[in-house]
Amino acid sequence: MVDQVARLEAAARERLDPAAYAYYAAGSDEEISVGEAAAAWRSWRLLPRVLRDVSHVDTSLSLAGTPLATPVLAGPSALHGMADPQGEVATARGVAGAGSLLVLSSRSSRPIEQVAEVAGPWWYQVYCLRDREVTGEQVRRAARAGARALVLTVDAPYVAPKPRVRDPLPLGAHGDEALANIPGVRAQDREQDPSIDARVIGQLAEQSGLPVLVKGVLRADDAVRCVQAGAAGVIVSNHGGRQLDRAVASAHALPAVAEAVGDRVPVLVDGGIRTGTDVLVALALGARAVLLGRPVLWALAVGGSGGVGALLESYRSQLSTAMALAGAVNLAEVTADLVAGAGRSRG
Numbered sequence: 526m527v528d529q530v531a532r533l534e535a536a537a538r539e540r541l542d543p544a545a546y547a548y549y550a551a552g553s554d555e556e557i558s559v560g561e562a563a564a565a566w567r568s569w570r571l572l573p574r575v576l577r578d579v580s581h582v583d584t585s586l587s588l589a590g591t592p593l594a595t596p597v598l599a600g601p602s603a604l605h606g607m608a609d610p611q612g613e614v615a616t617a618r619g620v621a622g623a624g625s626l627l628v629l630s631s632r633s634s635r636p637i638e639q640v641a642e643v644a645g646p647w648w649y650q651v652y653c654l655r656d657r658e659v660t661g662e663q664v665r666r667a668a669r670a671g672a673r674a675l676v677l678t679v680d681a682p683y684v685a686p687k688p689r690v691r692d693p694l695p696l697g698a699h700g701d702e703a704l705a706n707i708p709g710v711r712a713q714d715r716e717q718d719p720s721i722d723a724r725v726i727g728q729l730a731e732q733s734g735l736p737v738l739v740k741g742v743l744r745a746d747d748a749v750r751c752v753q754a755g756a757a758g759v760i761v762s763n764h765g766g767r768q769l770d771r772a773v774a775s776a777h778a779l780p781a782v783a784e785a786v787g788d789r790v791p792v793l794v795d796g797g798i799r800t801g802t803d804v805l806v807a808l809a810l811g812a813r814a815v816l817l818g819r820p821v822l823w824a825l826a827v828g829g830s831g832g833v834g835a836l837l838e839s840y841r842s843q844l845s846t847a848m849a850l851a852g853a854v855n856l857a858e859v860t861a862d863l864v865a866g867a868g869r870s871r872g
């Protein structure tokens with residue numbers, strides 16, 4: 526099943542401008558974390574249940590009050606306009622058709638409102654910028670456009686160097702940066718504010734009136750601090766290996782975070798999730814849902830909105846098969862005892 530995303534990536538690479546492909550594929554520094562992510566999921570082993578009636582398997586869930594057909598979501602990634610002329614508008618259509626949820630990057634190629642018009646349920650990813658007024662206006666704008674939650678990304682106080690990204694990006698009509706959502710703002714004010722602390726969670730919630738999930742958490746103590754500061758969810762992530770290189774794989778960080786957070790708020794995870802069985806492992810280790818980064822970009826480049834929809838449906842159907850083979854008929858039955866050596870049983 527891994528081959529499926531690898532094949533998609535190879536096909537996308539042929540179609541994409543080489544600089545765009547390098548930008549999407551890159552990790553930071555020596556690319557150690559990006560190289561380890563998928564293998565970390567594959568290192569877990571399963572303990573399937575037998576003699577259960579698995580003739581009907583249900584992958585649906587309710588996530589932060591939103592009903593979804595699948596726990597496989599489209600995570601936030603910048604600049605979809607290099608993969609498809611419609612950019613995030615095409616992505617949003619594909620995601621909605623698959624009954625999933627889109628996390629729209631604040632570095633999108635298309636303006637929030639255009640994406641919102643065609644989207645199903647969506648959340649808005651935000652960085653806290655040096656200019657708090659700009660950030661405040663962004664999150665209020667997302668709320669007005671119909672975002673159901675904010676995803677505050679906290680693993681990027683500075684943008685890490687990516688040696689593979691050397692050439693200018695083919696941004697076409699979209700200008701010299703992903704500015705669809707923050708036009709007319711001076712470059713230094715668009716930078717992430719490296720001085721923020723956990724209080725920003727409550728501030729953004731107040732400014733937007735939306736629940737705030739925190740993305741980029743790898744440690745149990747940080748996860749607990751986020752929950753105490755009012756986070757509505759925690760997303761275990763090392764930013765697809767694009768921030769601190771050698772940051773631990775999310776597949777290995779997840780169990781301790783899930784254990785520390787317990788049932789207080791949902792824990793989500795991303796990074797290197799390439800098959801439905803990876804999704805099964807993630808859910809068994811305590812995630813309520815998973816997010817995809819690069820696979821969505823490859824699918825968008827190869828097949829536009831239809832490609833994104835087909836990708837998400839393929840993950841859903843692989844997950845359904847893996848659940849049946851593991852003896853779980855719904856997501857509540859995907860518990861830690863399915864994973865060998867995962868510690869005490871949850872749920």
Ligand SMILES: Cc1cc2nc3c(=O)[nH]c(=O)nc-3n(C[C@H](O)[C@H](O)[C@H](O)COP(=O)(O)O)c2cc1C
Nearest residue numbers: 549600601602603630678764765796797817818819
């Ligand atoms: C090209 C690219 C752009 C990204 N842009 C953002 C972003 O704007 N905001 C954010 O929170 N994460 C961003 N990410 C990180 C993803 O949300 C996610 O954490 C990561 O890609 C998951 O790993 P995967 O690509 O192996 O699925 C980006 C990732 C990629 C590959």
